[in-house]
Amino acid sequence: MHGCSVAHALLRYTDSNQRGIRIIDPHREPLDAWNRRVEQCGMRFLRSPGAHSIEPDFTSLVSWARREGWDLARHTVDPYARPSVPLFRAHASSRIDESGLRRCWVRTRATSILRRRGRWTILLADGRLLDGRNVILAVGQSDRLRMPRWCIRAPRDTVSHIFDPDFSLERARVARAPVVVGAGTSAVHLALRLAERPRGRRGALPFTPVRLISRTPLRVYQFDSDPCYIGPACMTDYLALRKPEERRAILETARQPGSIPPDLAHELESAVGEGTIEWIDDTIVDAREAPGSAVDLLGSDPRPRIYRSDLVVCATGFVRTPPAEALLQSIMDSSPGVWPTDQLGYPIPDSSLQWGQGLYLTGALAEQELGPSAPNIIGAQNAAKRIVAHLNGAPREIPTAWRRYASASVSSSSDCC
Numbered sequence: 158m159h160g161c162s163v164a165h166a167l168l169r170y171t172d173s174n175q176r177g178i179r180i181i182d183p184h185r186e187p188l189d190a191w192n193r194r195v196e197q198c199g200m201r202f203l204r205s206p207g208a209h210s211i212e213p214d215f216t217s218l219v220s221w222a223r224r225e226g227w228d229l230a231r232h233t234v235d236p237y238a239r240p241s242v243p244l245f246r247a248h249a250s251s252r253i254d255e256s257g258l259r260r261c262w263v264r265t266r267a268t269s270i271l272r273r274r275g276r277w278t279i280l281l282a283d284g285r286l287l288d289g290r291n292v293i294l295a296v297g298q299s300d301r302l303r304m305p306r307w308c309i310r311a312p313r314d315t316v317s318h319i320f321d322p323d324f325s326l327e328r329a330r331v332a333r334a335p336v337v338v339g340a341g342t343s344a345v346h347l348a349l350r351l352a353e354r355p356r357g358r359r360g361a362l363p364f365t366p367v368r369l370i371s372r373t374p375l376r377v378y379q380f381d382s383d384p385c386y387i388g389p390a391c392m393t394d395y396l397a398l399r400k401p402e403e404r405r406a407i408l409e410t411a412r413q414p415g416s417i418p419p420d421l422a423h424e425l426e427s428a429v430g431e432g433t434i435e436w437i438d439d440t441i442v443d444a445r446e447a448p449g450s451a452v453d454l455l456g457s458d459p460r461p462r463i464y465r466s467d468l469v470v471c472a473t474g475f476v477r478t479p480p481a482e483a484l485l486q487s488i489m490d491s492s493p494g495v496w497p498t499d500q501l502g503y504p505i506p507d508s509s510l511q512w513g514q515g516l517y518l519t520g521a522l523a524e525q526e527l528g529p530s531a532p533n534i535i536g537a538q539n540a541a542k543r544i545v546a547h548l549n550g551a552p553r554e555i556p557t558a559w560r561r562y563a564s565a566s567v568s569s570s571s572d573c574c
């Protein structure tokens with residue numbers, strides 16, 4: 158999402174063309190990682206407003222949808238005209254086609270990045286080298302799946318993680334007694350999709366409602382990060398903070414990971430009322446093999462309960478570490494100097510999002526400078542504005558909403574690089 162959004166902005170608002178930009182990613186095509194995760198949890202509508210898309214223009218998605226004849230009553234939901242997944246995807250795909258971004262695609266992984274003679278050399282997993290004046294790191298969150306400790310004692314094939322590349326919602330729909338562990342948006346979307354599964358073939362286990370097990374109560378918030386930090390209203394004070402630990406404290410409090418928006422909470426409530434989902438407030442402490450290729454999960458609270466299941470899906474997120482640590486390390490090793498990081502190891506880029514000369518960051522990697530919304534879709538737009546403004550020397554002819562927040566000088570960060 159971030160790599161494509163920034164590349165799209167470079168093609169649109171700078172003199173760069175498709176010959177001058179390379180997008181390195183092991184996936185088949187743009188937005189594959191996003192599409193796969195959204196499919197795996199069965200999400201139908203985005204959590205973010207229709208104003209947030211792969212385009213910086215806040216009206217782009219809705220006006221494109223109107224022009225293309227999409228039924229907005231069916232493909233957006235209140236509040237904030239949040240788009241359906243098919244609409245968001247179709248709009249992104251059309252913008253990507255229009256900018257010719259696919260021609261920049263290099264399908265492999267970057268294994269290390271080195272500073273050589275004032276340029277950046279990228280070593281690719283297929284053995285090739287790429288050389289560039291500017292590099293933008295848009296590597297997403299840490300891709301290490303967070304699995305509860307008891308999973309190692311469960312028999313193979315009975316437990317998986319919702320974002321494991323091998324997890325398939327379609328295959329999960331044949332489970333007779335599925336358990337979803339977690340209480341965030343991905344857990345609730347998945348439980349709702351599994352609740353619609355057909356009763357299907359007979360099996361060793363009785364057909365049960367989907368059991369959604371969480372050790373924390375449901376937390377309901379419209380957004381997963383405080384929208385005040387998208388623009389100057391809160392970002393001015395955030396950027397006035399000089400100490401990385403003060404910014405880190407805001408990053409912790411202005412985000413609501415593992416929360417769900419109110420409409421999803423209502424859907425869940427209805428499914429619980431209809432008996433297709435059982436909401437269980439419990440902490441799983443152990444797992445052991447059960448007859449019929451099943452697993453018994455042992456709960457702990459308030460009296461020990463056993464949940465027998467033929468499929469347990471952990472929607473427990475990702476391990477919280479700075480993403481792409483090996484790439485960051487290769488950069489630091491190849492060019493000794495000052496590479497500022499915060500107490501958790503996240504880089505501290507300057508106001509133009511450079512961590513080193515010509516080395517720009519976006520997404521979670523740039524959260525010290527971009528603030529709480531850094532990993533979101535709008536974080537990619539805010540990053541693109543700063544990077545493009547810096548590369549251009551001054552912002553070019555751009556939409557109003559962009560211009561308001563385009564100036565890199567809005568930041569008071571010290572120049573670290």
Ligand SMILES: Cc1cc2nc3c(=O)[nH]c(=O)nc-3n(C[C@H](O)[C@H](O)[C@H](O)COP(=O)(O)OP(=O)(O)OC[C@H]3O[C@@H](n4cnc5c(N)ncnc54)[C@H](O)[C@@H]3O)c2cc1C
Nearest residue numbers: 158159181182190194203204205266267296297520533534
């Ligand atoms: C199910 C789900 C729903 C979400 N819904 C919303 C929403 O409605 N609104 C919103 O604002 N946000 C949402 N988010 C959060 C956020 O927008 C997404 O996670 C988004 O995909 C983040 O974009 P990204 O580019 O930072 O990361 P990713 O989409 O994960 O992309 C990172 C890319 O970097 C590649 N990469 C990593 N390391 C290397 C390497 N060494 N070499 C080459 N390539 C590499 C990966 O293969 C991947 O393709 C959602 C997240 C999830 C998981």
